[in-house]
Amino acid sequence: MAFEWIKIPYALLTLFIVVNYGMLLGALMQKIAARVGRRHGVPIWQNYADLIKNYGLRTSITHGVMFYLGPVFRLSGGVGLLLFVPTIYGSEMFSNLSFAGDLILALYFVFFGTLGMALGAGESGHPHAAIGVSRGLAQVTAAELPFALAVFAVALQYQTLSITDIVAAQQGGVENWTLFTNPLAVAAAMLAFLGSMMRPPFDVVLAPQEIPIGPPTEYHSSYLALMQTNRAIFPIAKIVVYMNLFFGGAATWPVFFLKVFCIYLVSVFVGVVFPRFRVEQSIRWFLVWAVPLGVLAILLV
Amino acid sequence: MKRDPMHFIKPELMPRKVKGPDGVEFEVEPLRDYFCDAPPTVQHGAYLKIVEDFFNWARAQSLWILGFGTGCGAIEMRPLMTPRFDAYRYGIQWRPTARQANLLVISGYLSTKTLKRAIRAYEQMQNPKYVVGLGSCTINGGMYWDSYNTIKCLDQYLPVDLYITGCMPRPEALLQGFEDLKKLIRAGQAEGANRYAENFTWYKANQKQVIHDWDMPDYNW
DSSP, rough: OOOOTHHHHHHHHHHHHHHHHHHHHHHHHHHHHHHHTOOOOTTTHHHHHHHHHHTTOOOOOOOHHHHHHHHHHHHHHHHHHHTTSSSSSSSSSSSTTTOTTTHHHHHHHHHHHHHHHHHHHHHHHHHHHHHHHHHHHHHHHHHHHHHHHHHHHHHHHHHOOOOHHHHHOOSGGGGHHHHHSHHHHHHHHHHHHHHHHOOOTTTTTTTTTTTTSSSSGOOOHHHHHHHHHHHHHHHHHHHHHHHHHHOOOOOSSHHHHHHHHHHHHHHHHHHHHHHOOOHHHHHIIIIIIIIHHHHHHHHOO | OOOOTTTTTGGGGGGGEHHHETEEEEEEEEHHHHHOOOOOOOOOSSHHHHHHHHHHHHHHHHHHOOOOOGGGGGGGGGGGGGGOOOOGTTTEEEEETTTTOOOOOOOEEESSHHHHHHHHHHHSSSSSSSEEESSHHHHGGGTTTTTTSSSOOOGGGGGOOOOOOSSSOOOOHHHHHHHHHHHHHHHTTTOOOHHHHHHHHHHHHHHHHHSSSSSSSSSSO
């Protein structure tokens, strides 16, 4: 099959929409969390000002080659995850570069950014960065287990590794969503989701007031701006995977915006209510509560 | 060992031979290996004025304060994060690391011991960066004017962009001060980092006059 070059501008358009939506949504979630604390919080366009300011800094220093590559790996993890997953189901323009086995690739990309960050933060030489990264790898591994189990359960259920086929199987009404056909897998995956959104009670990686602020301690100017861009893209890309696997996907952009917002809000709801876990509490929590759900989902599917 | 009072170096900062875990001996010179002491240079803005104005707008809308309280004035910063004053509305946020911050608030009296840390924190920040002196102590020493171990005029040691008077200034005064700083930044007048680079030797001489145990390179970004 010949490669259709028109896919590249389409994919860039998807990326553009998702970056802007991610920036605004991130600020909106900050505002919602601030309202819980009876504050008004940052302006809705704050993330743009921060990003432009960081790109506009006049000096920057480096700690070595991996210090450069860390944020690049992190950003390519987010962009890669987004581009290899169909964003809008059934749309020629926004199916991006999805292919038959994209589910496995998506699983890999979820982990990729953290590994890149580990290399970059390790090179920065700051003790807080090293502590943050080791915490992050431990927690991501623990949270990845139930997610991977849930994904395998879903793949077994639909007998395919293509996300497009999984979305196609869920069409035709809310009752066809994986949420209702395989609730155990969705429960396990949503618990894992909480662990990967960098919000309390699972924000042991950045851990403000404790190891301020973990891996990006030494990062500044354009390096930090790259990571901020990724902070806009990555949660959305991850939610797109969840939306496609468990919540019926989205056939139009308005549905996409609504579903992504609702799934994101789950982590914010949990985040504003609970304080932070310690690392061993968080890992134990995943192993005790989320992993058995995932195993059950595989056994019962 | 005879120690020069103006160049006091702690034993752990001396060049020495270290034996690694694999038994290989190697030389370390902490001041050279762990720091970089290339002096700061004057940094020019973007070539196009419109681009620089745009950057200045973004800088004004995104003040990241280094979470570093030097004196009693730091207590007045805390209410700004609370629902009552909520400085986040104005694009003011706190960063825990000097690398990411662009505003250093010297909050109240500054002992010479803390001055050393303030200098190191300031030099680790990236250009453009701003310094705000909070309270009378940073202007003329305030109630510590005849103290033996606090500095009296902050401007002699770090390039101050703005002073907020009072003892202590209320959080409202701080917010007003930050708004004034934003006007300076938007007008392109908050070039403290470049002033520091231009008058580097003068600032260093002043700093070394009060800091007697100067055990670091002249510039440690």
